[in-house]
Amino acid sequence: MIEVIDAGFYSSIQDQGRVGYRHLGVPISGAMDQKAFDLAHQLLGKTSDFSCIECTLIGPILRFHEPCSLVLTGAHMQAWVNESPIQNNISIAILPGDVLKLRRATKGLRTYIKINQAIISPVVLGSTSFYKPLTQDAVLKKGNHIFWIKSEKVINKSNARIRWDDSYLLSNDLAVEKGPEFNTLSIAARQQIFQKDFLINSQNRMGYRISSPFSMDAVPMLSGAVRPGTVQITPSGTLLIAGVDGQVSGGYPRIFQLTEEGLNVLVQKKEGDTISFKSLDTLPQKEL
Template identity: 40%
Template sequence: MVRVIKPGFYSTIQDLGRLGYQDYGVPISGAMDQYSSRFANAVLNNKPEAALLEITMTGPILEFQIETYICISGADMAPKLNASPIKMNKVVHISPNDLLSFGGLTTGFRAYLGVFGGFQTGLCLDSRSMFNSITSTVKIEANQLLPILTPKVKFPNVNSSLKFKSEIFNSSCIEVFKGPEFDLLNSSQQERLFQPFRVSGSNNRMGYQLEELLENNLPSILTSPVMPGTVQLTPSGSLIILMRDGQTTGGYPRILQLKESAINFLAQTYKGSLLQFKLVD
């Protein structure tokens, strides 16, 4: 077990999400930055869908009650084991009673704590991802016990050559495809759409709103399917980018659709971050 001493700002159990339930209005959920989550699992020889702890902005304090191995990827929050700094993106051996804590945020916005075999919290609709009204809790809480597996053998360090692609934090380019309603925009709207925007303070696991407005004279559409990465244009001209916990249908024009790599990048941004859409085939 892992005991939560302090939960941090917003820490949740996430995997690759609930696929196949969108017809029932259930969001996909899952790790916001799936490049970083998959990387941590790969370093640990876990399956890609193994559940991790997604840590947002400030980290928790965790007490490990059994031996295990961990890997922390994504945002650098200066992790420490028993008050001594540990490396990111590497296997770290954990002994019983070890304390994991975090310092200040230096790069990115979300970190991923992987453990050997993945966190073993309950499955709901084929996923361990926390989501309101689907799971009993929406984030980890103080004194909560998180079940994990005990390694039966010493962990073989066979993945030491894996290299984390840090450019996920170093580019403002958001690669996108045209959305179903893109061609309804006039030429001046399309031109403005590919100039820089800033992330607003209205951002969370459901969606990211951008600060600058795009003049909008398009009518609303019939309620239609949307997915993570869909860029909606509201009647007020706001651009809303749906993220992993976003709804499954919407009535606003869908003018762009982010590539998967762009969703991962956006998950590591925060209020004031600059971004610029780039159209790809």
């Protein structure tokens, strides 16, 4: 069992997401950074349980009442077990009474805590992912207890580490494909949008709001399907990029669709960071 001593800024239980319900208006939810989420499972071995704790900006303080192994992936946060510093991408053996302390992110924004046990959390529409009002809570709270299914799995006593490229945490380049309404941009804007840097104004699990100089006349159109990574542009020029908890449809022109790698880069960015769009046509193969 895990006791939440301090919940951090925004910590929630997430898994692979709620697949197959977008036609009912239910977003997919799940882990924002799928690359880090997948790595966590690779480090601890594939299991039938896919739940992790996703931590944003400032992580939680957790006391463990039973032994397990855990790993941190994604953003690099200040992290300790019993005041001893620990690193990302290393399997750590945890004993009863141990305290895991995560504080501010020093590289990236979202960190994943994965243990080698199956977390017990209510399953709603096939997923344990927090998404209020569909689930009772949006985030973990101080005093919460997280239980797991007892198993005979051997606890890893040695810290196993693999080589991993975390350079995407520092990248500002978002790989994109042109969206169905890309040509609603002026000819000049279609060229300039790949040459400029853009400032992130705000972000959360629903999506990102980004400033741009490309104001345009309102485009009469019916609402269209939106999925995580869809980039819409408003008449004022604000860019709206859908997140995993975002709406499933939108009424603004969809000028881009982020690739999976591009979305992983974006969700590790915070307010005040800058990003740029890179067309798949111009990216070297290794960056795709």
